[in-house]
Amino acid sequence: MTANVSTPVHKQVKAVIPPESRAGLLLKTFRSARAWIVLALAVAIWEAAVRILDTPKYVLPAPSAMIVEFQENYSLFLNGLWATTRMSLYGLAAAIVIGVALGIAMGRSALFEELAFPFLNIIRVMPTIAIAPLLIIWFGRGGVPIVICSCLIAVFPIIVDVAHGLTSVDEDLVNMMKLANASELSILTQIRIPNSLPYLFSSFRVAAPGAVVGALLGEYIGSREGLGYLITVYSAQLNTAAVFVLALLSCLVGLVFFNVCVWLEKIVVPWKTVVR
Amino acid sequence: MTAETSTSTAPADRVDLRDVCIVHGRGSSAVVAVEGVDLTVRPREIVSIVGHSGCGKSTLLRALAGLLPHASVQGNLSILGRSPEQARKSGLLSMVFQDPVLAPWRTVEGNIRLPLQVARGRERKPSKTISEQLEVVGLGGYEKRYPKQLSGGQRQRVSLARALMMEPQVLLMDEPFGALDEITRDEMHTELLRIWGTTDASVVVVTHSIPEAVFLSDRIVVMAAHPGRIADVVEVDFPRPRGNDLKDTPEFARIAHRIRTALEENR
Ligand SMILES: Nc1ncnc2c1ncn2[C@@H]1O[C@H](COP(=O)(O)OP(=O)(O)OP(=O)(O)O)[C@@H](O)[C@H]1O
Ligand SMILES: [Mg+2]
Numbered sequence: 001m002t003a004n005v006s007t008p009v010h011k012q013v014k015a016v017i018p019p020e021s022r023a024g025l026l027l028k029t030f031r032s033a034r035a036w037i038v039l040a041l042a043v044a045i046w047e048a049a050v051r052i053l054d055t056p057k058y059v060l061p062a063p064s065a066m067i068v069e070f071q072e073n074y075s076l077f078l079n080g081l082w083a084t085t086r087m088s089l090y091g092l093a094a095a096i097v098i099g100v101a102l103g104i105a106m107g108r109s110a111l112f113e114e115l116a117f118p119f120l121n122i123i124r125v126m127p128t129i130a131i132a133p134l135l136i137i138w139f140g141r142g143g144v145p146i147v148i149c150s151c152l153i154a155v156f157p158i159i160v161d162v163a164h165g166l167t168s169v170d171e172d173l174v175n176m177m178k179l180a181n182a183s184e185l186s187i188l189t190q191i192r193i194p195n196s197l198p199y200l201f202s203s204f205r206v207a208a209p210g211a212v213v214g215a216l217l218g219e220y221i222g223s224r225e226g227l228g229y230l231i232t233v234y235s236a237q238l239n240t241a242a243v244f245v246l247a248l249l250s251c252l253v254g255l256v257f258f259n260v261c262v263w264l265e266k267i268v269v270p271w272k273t274v275v276r
Numbered sequence: 277m278t279a280e281t282s283t284s285t286a287p288a289d290r291v292d293l294r295d296v297c298i299v300h301g302r303g304s305s306a307v308v309a310v311e312g313v314d315l316t317v318r319p320r321e322i323v324s325i326v327g328h329s330g331c332g333k334s335t336l337l338r339a340l341a342g343l344l345p346h347a348s349v350q351g352n353l354s355i356l357g358r359s360p361e362q363a364r365k366s367g368l369l370s371m372v373f374q375d376p377v378l379a380p381w382r383t384v385e386g387n388i389r390l391p392l393q394v395a396r397g398r399e400r401k402p403s404k405t406i407s408e409q410l411e412v413v414g415l416g417g418y419e420k421r422y423p424k425q426l427s428g429g430q431r432q433r434v435s436l437a438r439a440l441m442m443e444p445q446v447l448l449m450d451e452p453f454g455a456l457d458e459i460t461r462d463e464m465h466t467e468l469l470r471i472w473g474t475t476d477a478s479v480v481v482v483t484h485s486i487p488e489a490v491f492l493s494d495r496i497v498v499m500a501a502h503p504g505r506i507a508d509v510v511e512v513d514f515p516r517p518r519g520n521d522l523k524d525t526p527e528f529a530r531i532a533h534r535i536r537t538a539l540e541e542n543r
Binding site for chain 2: 170172173175176177178179180181182183186187190191194195197269271272
């Protein structure tokens with residue numbers, strides 16, 4: 001009965017778990033679809049405006065005119081789409097092989113970096129559109145100059161990021177390996193390369209759409225197939241609806257490339273995403 | 277007679293430094309980081325190094341680990357009669373850093389296995405499995421987690437487990453608990469002493485915390501700066517095992533005070 005007994009401070013309070021969101025199924029569907037609904041609205045307004053204002057078809061075609069155009073020539077367009085996709089894939093593959101090799105060389109050898117840097121920088125700042133005609137003189141009209149154009153645009157982000165990924169390793173992680181008497185090769189394969197993977201994949205997000213742009217550019221300047229070539233043909237005919245369709249198909253290739261990279265990144269490097 | 281036997285069979289020092297000087301850089305940009313350091317560490321001794329920021333503690337530890345370029349280290353450094361590089365290559369050393377430096381792409385288990393996996397010319401099999409080692413540092417059952425899924429204190433325990441897995445003769449620690457809060461740090465102190473009790477390692481620990489140094493050590497080396505040198509060596513002979521209550525005793529406060537005075541006289 002002395003004053004020393006203190007009342008227990010442990011109160012019987014329970015946390016309230018917030019219930020499931022009350023938004024109904026309809027509302028949820030609407031939320032997930034609203035961006036698309038806005039897009040559809042924009043297309044509808046476009047269609048209405050073109051019909052009401054009666055704009056000439058070669059200035060601004062209605063979306064319906066594009067659909068008609070696509071239906072009439074779809075096999076031609078899809079062939080072009082496939083050709084461009086193939087060229088972009090070759091260009092990207094070449095860029096990955098060359099970019100990773102040069103990136104490793106630059107990241108691991110200060111001498112190589114010093115000697116190669118001026119050359120790479122000159123090629124980097126030189127507009128691909130200025131080199132493309134040269135490539136056609138050297139390699140003729142065909143796949144080779146297109147793949148080179150594609151590779152030229154895609155390769156630089158890969159070189160830079162691979163080199164950066166190899167050198168931005170925590171120095172103490174390397175010291176820890178040295179204390180275990182690890183070989184330089186183990187440090188490369190166990191530390192530097194895994195450390196550079198997030199950088200590599202983040203460079204793909206830039207390089208992959210770049211490869212598509214490069215392929216289109218190559219086709220634009222000298223080719224007999226692909227979306228870039230078809231754009232030159234139809235714009236010469238003032239067939240604006242077809243040019244719009246081709247531009248949209250080009251976007252599609254770029255978007256697919258970008259999203260495949262993002263998806264691969266999530267699978268291969270789940271531990272880290274480099275924000276750039 | 278027993279006394280004589282014990283002195284004649286006393287094991288040699290684990291670490292022996294004589295007239296050690298360390299110079300970063302050369303010519304006009306050279307920095308003398310450490311000058312004229314003598315230090316010995318006996319088997320199963322815990323020696324801590326305290327001193328003001330920039331006085332060369334990490335540099336000295338890196339020299340012991342054989343991580344500095346040859347040209348910058350002068351004097352005699354011997355770890356069990358070998359040079360630091362040889363000691364490192366024989367797997368006699370492990371190090372715990374201020375940050376856990378775990379590989380984020382490896383699980384806890386994978387991180388602890390990493391140094392064993394890459395160690396060249398190592399025949400010794402570890403006497404504990406990784407799971408047992410994790411049990412020792414209080415992380416039993418955490419094998420499959422990724423570093424991201426751990427708290428700061430848990431990560432540092434993994435880092436400690438990784439170092440202990442190598443069963444080093446000399447464990448080097450550079451402000452191992454510097455990034456932890458005080459409660460976790462106190463907990464890690466008793467843990468470290470308990471774990472150390474089960475090993476054969478000598479420990480050299482760099483710290484900014486005076487209570488940490490007094491609590492852990494058999495000897496405290498106080499360093500002075502510009503150039504880095506040893507200003508004072510304080511013996512701490514509290515019996516082991518030590519509990520956290522020790523930190524509240526007047527004797528503990530007296531030694532802490534002596535270290536603080538030595539640090540103030542040498543700023
Ligand atoms: N690589 C280097 N090149 C030149 N000078 C260096 C280098 N590393 C350290 N120094 C200098 O050597 C001195 C000692 O550095 P060191 O890192 O050993 O200090 P420290 O006692 O560990 O400090 P802290 O307590 O802040 O970690 C400092 O003056 C520092 O500027
Ligand atoms: Mg330091």
